[in-house]
Amino acid sequence: PTVVFQARCSKFTKFFLFGITSWLLVTALFAQAAIAKEVLPEKDKIFSRIDLAMELGNILPALIFCLGFQRAVLSNLRAVIIVNLIVGIASAILYACFWKVTFAFGHASVSVVVLFCAWLAGTVGSMSMVTYFAFANRHGPIAISALATGVGACGLVTNILGVAQGLPELKHVADKSHALDV
16 A cells, blocks of 8 residues: 555656646746836736737647647657747746847837747647646546646746745846846
8 A cells, every 4th residue: 555655646746746837937927027017118018918928829739739730749749748848948048048138119129038938938838738638648547636736836836936036025126127237
């Protein structure tokens, strides 16, 4: 019984942690938007623009499946998941390094890097939903339950990290950031 319990706990932990990766970038962007709205030119509008970009991320996975590539995705599930994770990591690095980069379009500045990373985050999250559960299904009910629990916990992880970083009180950081732009 102890070996079985340990195996179940191990499987649950692995799929729980795997599930956290699904929407981690999406929830992280929303947690970071509390400071982004103080620094980026969109101000309070950054929330709705990030959300729109993320929602547009649903288009790519929908097209993949609507155009009949479902069999190709499911037969190469591990490779697709690995690519999805790599894209997620790359977009997180891109965001971390270039989030303050803006481009002028007419009379307005637009946080193109943030919005592109938001689109990638939405794409990664949406692709994870159509691939992770198919993968977990191959490993039984405990894997599916653990994955679903991890998916639900990804917001908890980013919000705890955001609070630990002091995001709700970072106005002083935004003010210093503007001083450095001079």
